[in-house]
Amino acid sequence: MDPTMLAADSVHSARMSRIEIRDLSKSFGDLAVLHQISLEIESGSFVSFIGPSGCGKTTLVRVIAGLQAATAGEVRVDGDSPEEARAHKRVAMVPQQPGLLPWRTVRANARLLLDINRAANPPDAAEPEALLREVGLGDFMDAYPHELSGGMLQRVSLVRALALNAPLLVMDEPFAALDEITRAEMRALLNGLVAGRGVTVLFVTHSIPEAVALSDRVIVSSPRPTTIVADLIVDLPRPRARDIDDEARFVDLCAQVRHALHGAMRP
Amino acid sequence: MSRRLVAPIFGMVTLLALWESFVRLFDVRRFILLAPSTAVRYLWRFRSDYLSAAWVTVQHAAIGLLLALSVALLIGSVLVSNRFLETAAQPVLTLIQVVPWVAYISSVVVWLGSGTAPALFMVTVVCLPAFIFAAVDGMRSVEPSTLELMASVNASRSEVLRRVRLPSAAPTLFTTLRFNLGLALAVAYYTEGANFSNKGIGAIGRRAAADNHADRLWAAIFAIAIVGVGGLQLLALLERTLLHWHAAQRTESV
Ligand SMILES: Nc1ncnc2c1ncn2[C@@H]1O[C@H](COP(=O)(O)OP(=O)(O)OP(=O)(O)O)[C@@H](O)[C@H]1O
Ligand SMILES: [Mg+2]
Numbered sequence: 415m416d417p418t419m420l421a422a423d424s425v426h427s428a429r430m431s432r433i434e435i436r437d438l439s440k441s442f443g444d445l446a447v448l449h450q451i452s453l454e455i456e457s458g459s460f461v462s463f464i465g466p467s468g469c470g471k472t473t474l475v476r477v478i479a480g481l482q483a484a485t486a487g488e489v490r491v492d493g494d495s496p497e498e499a500r501a502h503k504r505v506a507m508v509p510q511q512p513g514l515l516p517w518r519t520v521r522a523n524a525r526l527l528l529d530i531n532r533a534a535n536p537p538d539a540a541e542p543e544a545l546l547r548e549v550g551l552g553d554f555m556d557a558y559p560h561e562l563s564g565g566m567l568q569r570v571s572l573v574r575a576l577a578l579n580a581p582l583l584v585m586d587e588p589f590a591a592l593d594e595i596t597r598a599e600m601r602a603l604l605n606g607l608v609a610g611r612g613v614t615v616l617f618v619t620h621s622i623p624e625a626v627a628l629s630d631r632v633i634v635s636s637p638r639p640t641t642i643v644a645d646l647i648v649d650l651p652r653p654r655a656r657d658i659d660d661e662a663r664f665v666d667l668c669a670q671v672r673h674a675l676h677g678a679m680r681p
Numbered sequence: 682m683s684r685r686l687v688a689p690i691f692g693m694v695t696l697l698a699l700w701e702s703f704v705r706l707f708d709v710r711r712f713i714l715l716a717p718s719t720a721v722r723y724l725w726r727f728r729s730d731y732l733s734a735a736w737v738t739v740q741h742a743a744i745g746l747l748l749a750l751s752v753a754l755l756i757g758s759v760l761v762s763n764r765f766l767e768t769a770a771q772p773v774l775t776l777i778q779v780v781p782w783v784a785y786i787s788s789v790v791v792w793l794g795s796g797t798a799p800a801l802f803m804v805t806v807v808c809l810p811a812f813i814f815a816a817v818d819g820m821r822s823v824e825p826s827t828l829e830l831m832a833s834v835n836a837s838r839s840e841v842l843r844r845v846r847l848p849s850a851a852p853t854l855f856t857t858l859r860f861n862l863g864l865a866l867a868v869a870y871y872t873e874g875a876n877f878s879n880k881g882i883g884a885i886g887r888r889a890a891a892d893n894h895a896d897r898l899w900a901a902i903f904a905i906a907i908v909g910v911g912g913l914q915l916l917a918l919l920e921r922t923l924l925h926w927h928a929a930q931r932t933e934s935v
Contacts, residue, residue, distance in 0.1 A: 481832055500835055507833040509826045517848050517926045530836045530844065558926050578834070 431492050431504065431581035431614040432457045433478060438487035439639075440473055447473050449639035450487070455631075457581075460608060460615040462625035464671065465635035466679055471618045472586055474640070478616060479505045479584045491582060499582065503527075503534040506575035508585040512567040514559040514574075520546065521555040524573045535578075542577040549573055549603060565596035569603065576607060583608070583615045590620065601627055602656050609653055622675070626650075626667045627658055634674040644674035711895035720899035727897075730885070731904045737881040739908055741797065741869035745804025746861060749812050750854070752805065757816025757850075758842055767817065774810040782807045782868060786875055795878040803872045808861040815857035819850025852927045855920050862912050870905055882908070 433455040440448040447470040455461050463471045476482040478489055480496030491499040499505050506527065514523045524542035528535055546555060549569040559567060568588060575583060589597045601624055608615055619625050625632045626648055634644040648667055650658065658664050697717045703709070704716040711719075724731055760767040786803060793799040823845050831841050873883025882905050889897035921928065 479833060481829060500833060503834050505833060507830055509830060511824070511826050513824055513827045513830060515827070515845065515848070517851075517924075526844075527830075527834050530831060530834050530840050534835065560926065584833075 431499075433492075433582070433614065433616075434488075434490040435478070436488045438474075438477065438484050438489060440470070440477060440482070440485045446639040448477075448484075449641050451640065451642060453633070453642065455614060455616070457614055458612045459630040460617065460628055461631045461633060462617045462619055462629040463633050463635065464619055464622065464625050464675060465640065466637045466675075467620070469635050469637050470640040471635065474635075475584050475586055475616050475618055479507060479582075501534065503531060503536065503578055504580050505582045505584060506578045506580035508571055508575045508583065508588045510587045510590055512559075512564075512571035514567055514570055516559050519556050519558060520551060520562070520570055523559065523570055524577055527574055527578050536580075538579055540577050540579045542573055545573040545576055546570070548607070563596075564592055565600060568592060568600060572600075572604065572607065576611075581613055583613045585615065586618045587620065588617075589624070597621075597624070598656075604628060605652075605654055622668050622671045623659060623664075626664060626671060627654060632667075632671050634671060634678060636678040643678040644671070646670055646674070712893060712898070715895050715899035717903075719896060720903050723896040724900040724903050727900065731882070731900065734880065734882045734885050734901075735904050735908055738866070738869050738873065738883065738905065739912075741800040741873065741881060742804060742862070742865040742908075742912070745801050745869065746808055746858070746865050748801065748805040749808035749861070749865075750858070753809055753812030753816050754847070757813050757820060758846070760813070760817050761820040761846065762838070770813070774813055777806060778810045783871065786872060790872070790876045795876045796880070799876050800869050800872040800881070804865045804868045807868050808865055811857050811861055811864075812854070815853040816850050819853035820846040822853070823849045851924060855916070855924060859913065859916055862916065863909060866905060866909050866912070 433453070435451055435453040435455075438448055438451040438453075439446070451474070463474065465471055473482065477484050478491065478496055480491075480498075480500035489496050491504065494502075494504075496505070514520075515526065518526065521543065524546055528539055528542070543555065546552060549572065551566060551569060551573070554562065554566065559570075562570070568591075571588070575585075589600050592600060605628060615628075617625070617628060629648050632644075632646045632648060633642055634646070635641065636643045646667065650661070650663060650667070700714070701716050701718055704714055756770070760770055782803060786799075789803060790799050793802055820842075827845060828841065831845060836844070869881065870883035870886065873881030874887030875883075878884055879888075882901050886898055886901035886905075888894075889901060
């Protein structure tokens with residue numbers, strides 16, 4: 415019996431994250447980026463954000479992750495402020511660039527977030543090595559980042575975040591720099607990894623199929639100042655097959671997202 | 682591998698052979714240029730004197746370098762998080778760099794007396810600016826996304842410094858260390874000569890020059906050269922072990 419599985423099951427309810435956003439606005443000086451956004455995100459759901467470039471998706475997830483203060487409005491992560499959630503390591507980030515430290519091995523890089531601010535580590539932190547094996551990097555534990563491909567680097571970055579066993583996972587275009595084939599692979603891998611872990615995932619992307627294939631919900635935003643123009647439920651069953659792209663419902667949902675996106679861009 | 686070993690030896694042997702034949706053919710005055718064979722023979726004859734002198738000089742240079750490096754890391758860590766202080770420090774450090782250290786060495790000797798103190802002080806001060814610039818540059822070279830990742834788990838300032846900024850600065854610091862090694866030896870040699878002590882290769886060289894003793898002077902020059910080459914080899918070895926990840930990155934990008 416895999417001990418990490420057991421731990422994950424027994425604490426599910428405790429390690430899930432509900433997000434409430436009320437009238438959130440954010441400006442940089444005179445530049446209004448987010449405008450009175452209100453949103454509720456269920457624990458354990460996978461939510462994608464899609465919108466025109468520069469509309470403020472990164473800003474939104476950075477505010478939710480407690481990395482940037484809001485100008486007005488309120489954000490609650492499990493009832494706490496984002497700063498509080500961050501201080502307790504309840505938010506795990508997967509940035510666009512994997513940003514592994516070149517002097518650390520794959521194993522040590524996967525441990526990085528556990529090595530920092532140790533006092534806030536959860537008692538049930540996952541075992542990075544087991545996760546590395548799970549993503550197929552079992553033979554590369556002692557390799558250095560320069561010896562890895564882009565997809566492999568991003569898998570380490572994913573493990574680094576998952577190892578925290580944080581209830582909220584924030585991913586800002588994590589696969590944007592990867593080629594099409596690797597992207598499809600990462601998509602399947604991510605679907606498998608978050609299934610059964612009960613984490614809430616906020617996923618920023620520019621790819622409509624990626625958003626639909628991964629999410630329970632796709633949120634489409636307008637150009638700056640950002641408001642939410644569509645909030646679509648993805649009712650595709652899970653677990654999702656690799657060839658889900660061919661299904662009629664998938665194609666239909668993608669079309670809906672595309673129309674919402676185009677509608678938002680040509681008011 | 683064999684080229685990396687054979688080529689430098691070939692270069693050195695050629696230089697020494699040309700030098701030796703030049704001195705013999707043209708009968709150069711001993712003090713101006715001594716045949717390497719004569720210098721090496723003298724060095725060998727008084728090897729224990731030169732060895733103990735070299736040990737003193739090595740200590741002056743090495744401890745001075747380490748002091749400079751430690752102080753630079755301390756000051757650098759402060760400057761990297763404070764733009765105002767960094768801008769304030771800039772002219773001071775540049776001043777230390779541009780004013781020739783030989784100009785104020787007599788005052789330092791009068792202040793600190795003879796022996797080890799002025800040598801360590803001079804080496805530390807002269808090597809400090811380059812180390813500070815390297816430390817600040819290196820620590821700043823961290824990707825903003827890496828800093829953001831650290832912030833996402835509420836990393837403390839000292840954790841960021843220790844886990845990310847210092848290792849990031851290591852390659853630049855090593856490059857500067859190599860450059861500063863030659864400087865440190867020069868400063869140590871000169872200060873030993875100028876501070877009325879009779880310790881260190883610099884002291885031997887100074888007295889030999891005053892006495893017009895060519896053999897002793899050129900043996901001192903060879904001794905300091907050997908120390909320098911040895912130091913560089915040691916640094917190369919350290920760099921290969923500690924920064925293997927960086928070397929590998931570099932060769933790949935070439
Ligand atoms: N720290 C900041 N200071 C000033 N302006 C900022 C800052 N961060 C973001 N902005 C501005 O806010 C706007 C939204 O930026 P943001 O990065 O959130 O967009 P995005 O939707 O993530 O874009 P992309 O899809 O290209 O990643 C941009 O116009 C940007 O210039
Ligand atoms: Mg963005």
